[in-house]
Amino acid sequence: MTAAGETANGPTRDTAAAPLLACAELTMRFGGLVALDALDLHVARGEILGLIGPNGSGKTTFFNVLTGLYRASGGRIAFAGRDITGLAPQAVYRAGIARTFQRSRLCLPLTVFDNVMIGNHLRLSRGTGFNVFRRRALRRQYEESVEAARALVVTFNPQLAARLFDAAGALDMIDRRRVEICRALVNAPRLLLLDEPSAGMTRGETRELMDDILQVRAARPALTIVIIEHEMNVIERMTQRCVVLNYGRKIAEGPFRAVAAERGVQEAYLGQAVA
Amino acid sequence: MTGTAASRVAVHSQRTDLVVAAVAVAAIGAWLWAFLATDRVGVLATLLAVAAVAFVLAQRLAPRYRRALTARPRAATSLVVLAVCAVAVALRDQPYPLLMLCTVLLFVVACVGLDIQIGHCGIVNFAGAAFFGTGAYTAAVLAARGVPHIAVIAAGGVVAALVGSLLILPVLRTRGYYAALVTIAFGILFSTFLEVNDALGGPQGLKLHGIDLFGWKFNRDVTLGGTTASFYVNYFVLSLALAVAAFVFARRVERSWLGLAFDAVRLDEIAAATFGIGVARAKIVAFTLGNLLCGIAGAVYAMMQGFIAPNNFTFGESLILVSIVILGGIGNPLGILPAALIIVVVPQKLQFIQEYRFLLYGVLVVLILLFRPEGLLPRRIREYFPGSGA
């Protein structure tokens, strides 16, 4: 516990040995409700970590605090040796953390390309003068971006590349999820947060999407992933290590099989089921 | 062989496309001329009916011929500008229709500004008339002090943007209904303030002189090649230039990364922030640009009218500006011109409607929102460089 605290508060370190993400005593309170209760959690470089726990155990809240949507009530977050506690969502993204949302948050009236480019916005020229008056330069940037988006989308689904300029709302659920992941990957983040990627999909679709994610991961060995899931076979297949949350506390940690065998974990889930 | 045949077909279809576009624009021009020139109720009703039928037919044919207009945006814009100019030439000795045309064009400028705010960035602004009025009153005050008119027009826009910046903080901190409340309160505050402020003429308002740009006196009739045209032709030239500039500007903003950022902020502020988009910055840029356009339009409008009073800039007028944006098709600057024509001209033509115009617009907008919320010309999916094949 103190070790994680030291990483967070001590001098900046970004060495291969140090964890990529280290949270120390992270706490999030909403009025009287404690959604995260002094959570200590670290994610190693290149790891795929599963985050599981019953509904309302604080998993999504953890993502929201991490990405700066909520301001933590207490504790520190260190990312790549840097203290990112309390940074705005934009700054967190700039630091290299990208995410997907549990309920799809694509801009449905916009094209697939536009949605992917929302993730790429930091690399695009944002000045009003540039965008309005330097159309030639903008066009060059646009054409490069189309190629980049196409290349990224193709790694998921070659057919999706042909639909680059269709409205995202015209796609089915699995393709929307793919676009969401493309949007999160386009800025080449170091840490990818996936919030229940299987939600709203069939088992077959889920398997297909996981294949895609593993394939993407194989092409980017340095990419670290934290995945929230309720589908235990997904967790078993995808992750090397799991953290189990209940009432905002970490109740278990380790490889999925070992964690699933723990009595406390079973009780947490059963308690949920009974209630 | 097949290649050349195909390219010949392509050239041929391009040529027919252009012809179709030219015919359509000529028809629109003729219609516009008749619409502005007539003062007979029967003729006006017929023209509106014709327009409705043509609109429905155009909707049917649109997929085939839309290409003709969208493939060459510059050619299409020039054709429309040409048609409007031809209408102005045909109406050159009729001051009243010309004045209406100028008013429509200036309303287009203001509504394009509002559309950037509401339709693109999702900032509800129910104080459009207040920013228009800020430009107008700025013009009245500065012109009376002998400031050169080119600077007066620019100042109209800048002061409107500055007054808008007073509202930036409330607008950034509030959303949805709360943001609407802020702008409604500001809109009413503005006209109430003008009513009670004696320095700005109180309820009687202020008088202005005509525009004088580097010796080009706008309020003098124009004599060219033996024919004399009403002095409103001067205002027409300026208003048209402003409307075209505003339109091209809005189009370019939409078809750029800036437009993408606006859309992202409007559709999902939280997701936009999560992906690094500066939500506050996007809103500030959109709000300022919109108010700037409203202010410029207001300044020219004031000098053209020669007289302004608080009841030109009430909350009701703000609702009219929003009605134009909604009727035209929210987010599509192309729809603003026909919408402004209908909303500005019809009540002027039908004097017996004039008194009922707020009521009729209210009913019209309610019906649109219930039955065709996307407006006359719905916004289309973004193409950054239309006609480029990408």
Added chain:
Amino acid sequence: MDAGVLAQYVFNGVMLGVIYAMVAVGFTLFFGVLDVIQFAHGDVVMAGAFVGLATYLALHALGIAAPAVVVLVVACAAGLGMALLGAIIARWLILPLRAAPAFNTLLVTLMLGSILRELVRLFYPNGSNPQPFPRLLPSASANLGHFTLRLDTTLLIVTGLVTIVIVNLVVRRTRLGLAIRAVAQDSETARVMGIDFERVVLVTFAIGSALAGFAGVVYGLYYNEVNFDIGLLLGVIGFSAAVVGGLGSIYGAILGGFLFAALQTIGSVALPVSSAYSNVFAFAVVIVLMTWKPTGLIAEPASERV
């Protein structure tokens, strides 16, 4: 300042606060069940005042002059008329737009307000000018130094407060109120539990709008004058009061109403500029308050679900 003068200001402020609270309660009820803001609510108040006025003129023409009867009939006509109007608004304008973006509801209700204003201005005889509203209440008064305790105003304050309490009791203590609160908590679950969602919405709008109708009559009896455009200010202040008190809470709405009345009274007394600016001041206060506490002084506890 003289104690009597001060008491007079407080007294008048309380009267104003009662009117604002009556309007704000409607906003808060509607927001509770449907998460919508009915921006025409202020104009419903105005319409209520005019229905009351027209009823009075009709009774007058019929030769009915007993003040107690007249007041009762006028108030009932305004309340029932606005209840009907509220239900119509909910049925034909608000419910059909449930699935549409909030902006559309916002705009529809704004336009509805404009329609109501224009209908009165155009079709009420001489409607574009302020109309005298009859003094129907006993005008006895007691003078205590500089303080004049007027019986009619006292009656209005008491009646206004009683109607608010009645509405509150209906919402807290009856089966109907239980259904309203269930829908406000979670409309999906309420529907599953067999609550007729649409009926609850219509009834809620009827109750809130009836209260607005009463508020219109109270306004008329207090100022002895009504105009077609009073709804704009009443709507903006009523909404602000509801927001400041925390949308969805009836007590908050009452608190917000009195807070606004206090601010306006202080503004008209303490501001160095002429009292003509008091409305400018009121609107500026709205903007400042919204900036300071964008979701109200009693903030909504739950933030947006991500």
